Amino acid sequence: MTEETHPLAQSLNQELDANGSALLRMLSEKGKKAYFPSRGILGQSAEAKDSAINATIGTAFEEDGSPLCLECLEDLVKIPSTAYLYTPSYGLPGLRETWREMIVCKNPSLAGKCFSMPVVTNALTHGLSVASYLFVDPGDRIILPDLFWDNYELLFEAAYGGTLTTFPMFDNGHFNVAGLDRLLQSPGERKLVVLNFPNNPTGYTATEDDAIAIRAALLKAAESGKRVVTILDDAYFGLVYEPEVSRESLFTDLADLHPNLLAVKLDGPTKEDYVWGFRVGFITFGAKGANAAQYKALEAKSAGIVRGSISNVSSIGQHLLQKAYRQTEYADQKKAKYEILRRRYTRIKEILAGHPEYSASFEPMPFNSGYFMCVKPKGADPEAVRKLLLAKHNTGVIVLSGLIRLAFSSVPLEKLDTLFSNLHNAIRELQKA
Numbered sequence: 001m002t003e004e005t006h007p008l009a010q011s012l013n014q015e016l017d018a019n020g021s022a023l024l025r026m027l028s029e030k031g032k033k034a035y036f037p038s039r040g041i042l043g044q045s046a047e048a049k050d051s052a053i054n055a056t057i058g059t060a061f062e063e064d065g066s067p068l069c070l071e072c073l074e075d076l077v078k079i080p081s082t083a084y085l086y087t088p089s090y091g092l093p094g095l096r097e098t099w100r101e102m103i104v105c106k107n108p109s110l111a112g113k114c115f116s117m118p119v120v121t122n123a124l125t126h127g128l129s130v131a132s133y134l135f136v137d138p139g140d141r142i143i144l145p146d147l148f149w150d151n152y153e154l155l156f157e158a159a160y161g162g163t164l165t166t167f168p169m170f171d172n173g174h175f176n177v178a179g180l181d182r183l184l185q186s187p188g189e190r191k192l193v194v195l196n197f198p199n200n201p202t203g204y205t206a207t208e209d210d211a212i213a214i215r216a217a218l219l220k221a222a223e224s225g226k227r228v229v230t231i232l233d234d235a236y237f238g239l240v241y242e243p244e245v246s247r248e249s250l251f252t253d254l255a256d257l258h259p260n261l262l263a264v265k266l267d268g269p270t271k272e273d274y275v276w277g278f279r280v281g282f283i284t285f286g287a288k289g290a291n292a293a294q295y296k297a298l299e300a301k302s303a304g305i306v307r308g309s310i311s312n313v314s315s316i317g318q319h320l321l322q323k324a325y326r327q328t329e330y331a332d333q334k335k336a337k338y339e340i341l342r343r344r345y346t347r348i349k350e351i352l353a354g355h356p357e358y359s360a361s362f363e364p365m366p367f368n369s370g371y372f373m374c375v376k377p378k379g380a381d382p383e384a385v386r387k388l389l390l391a392k393h394n395t396g397v398i399v400l401s402g403l404i405r406l407a408f409s410s411v412p413l414e415k416l417d418t419l420f421s422n423l424h425n426a427i428r429e430l431q432k433a
C-alpha cells in the first residue's frame with residue numbers, strides 16, 4: 001500500500017486483512033486502491049432520498065415526480081418507468097438477491113455455504129475485467145489451459161499487463177490436471193488461475209473425476225502456503241450434456257476449500273438465458289473463513305470499479321431479467337432451449353460415430369457441453385481449410401489455436417450433416433492438393 005491509497009480503500013483493506021486473512025494479500029496493487037465512493041455524490045444522494053425536495057441526483061423527473069421518459073420509447077418496451085433510472089453501481093438489489101438464490105438452486109451443494117452477494121457487471125467480459133483490476137498486476141502470470149477464449153489476451157494481457165501461462169488442456173482425452181498442478185507448484189507465493197467450463201472453444205467441461213482432481217491440485221497449492229485466486233468463467237453454465245460431467249460449478253467446491261484460496265465466479269444470463277445483447281453479468285466471491293464484512297469489502301471494491309468504469313449497468317436489461325426470473329414459464333422455456341442445443345450435440349455424436357471415414361480428415365477434440373466443439377484437421381492447414389470452406393462450400397467456421405471451432409449453437413439440426421461432410425471434403429481436397 002502507498003500513501004495515495006484513499007482512506008475508504010484503507011478501511012476496506014483493513015477489513016480484508018483482519019483475523020489473519022490472506023484476502024488483502026491476494027489483491028493487485030490497483031485492487032488494493034479500489035474502493036466504493038460511499039461518501040461522494042452517491043452517499044449524499046442516499047442521505048437525501050426521503051427529503052421533500054431532493055435536488056441531489058442527475059436523473060430527471062416529471063412534474064408529478066414520476067421518471068421523465070420519452071413516450072416513443074415507452075411504447076417499445078413495456079417496463080415500469082423506474083427502469084429508465086440508474087441502478088446502483090452494485091446492481092439492482094432484487095436481481096442480485098434473485099441471482100444469488102438461483103446460484104444456490106443450480107448448485108445445491110452450495111446450500112449453507114458462505115459466499116458474497118453477486119455484484120452486477122456489464123456481462124461477463126466486464127466481470128473478467130473487474131476481476132483483473134482486483135487481482136492482476138503487470139507481470140503477473142495467469143495460469144490457464146492452452147485452449148481459451150481469445151478475448152483473455154486483450155483482458156488479462158493487453159489491458160492489465162499479465163502474462164497468460166498455459167498448460168496443454170488435454171491429456172489422453174481428459175482435462176490435464178497434472179499440467180495445472182505443475183504450474184501451481186512453480187515458484188511464486190501468489191497464483192492466479194482461470195478455469196472456464198463449459199469451455200470456449202472446445203465445449204469441454206470437467207467431469208466429476210476431473211473436478212475432484214482439480215480441487216485437490218488447488219488445495220495442495222493453498223495448503224503449501226500459496227495464495228491462490230481462482231477465477232471461474234462460468235459463461236456457459238448449465239449447458240452440459242453427458243451424465244459423467246459435473247452439473248455444478250467448481251465454485252461449490254472452492255468457495256470454502258481453504259483460507260488461502262479465493263474463488264471468483266463470473267457468470268450471467270448472456271449465454272445461459274440467451275440474452276447476449278443485454279449486457280448483464282455477475283461477480284461473486286467465496287473463500288473459506290471469509291466473514292460477512294470481508295465479503296462486503298470485496299463487493300464494495302467491485303462496485304467501486306464498476307462506478308469508475310461504466311458507472312452502472314444497463315437498467316433495462318436488469319429489470320427485464322428480474323421480471324423474467326419471476327415468470328412461471330421461465331424454467332420450462334429455458335429447458336426447451338437447452339433441449340435444442342442438446343439435440344444438436346447428440347446429432348454431432350451420431351454423425352461422428354456414423355462416419356468412420358471422417359477420421360482420415362480430422363480428429364474431434366473432447367467435448368461434452370456448451371455451444372462449441374473443435375476438430376484438429378489432419379494433413380491440412382486449418383486456415384486453408386477455413387478459406388476453402390468459405391470459398392467453395394459456403395460454410396463459415398472459426399480457426400483458433402490450430403483448431404477449427406464449430407459453433408453448433410448457431411447451426412440448425414438439419415444442416416449438421418452437411419457441415420461435417422463439407423468439412424471432410426474440404427480437408428480431403430487440401431490433402432490431395
Ligand SMILES: Cc1ncc(COP(=O)(O)O)c(C=O)c1O
Nearest residue numbers: 123124125149196200233235270
Ligand atoms: C468463455 C467466455 N467467457 C465470457 C464471454 C463473454 O460473455 P459476455 O457476452 O457476457 O461478456 C464469452 C463470450 O463469447 C465466452 O466465450
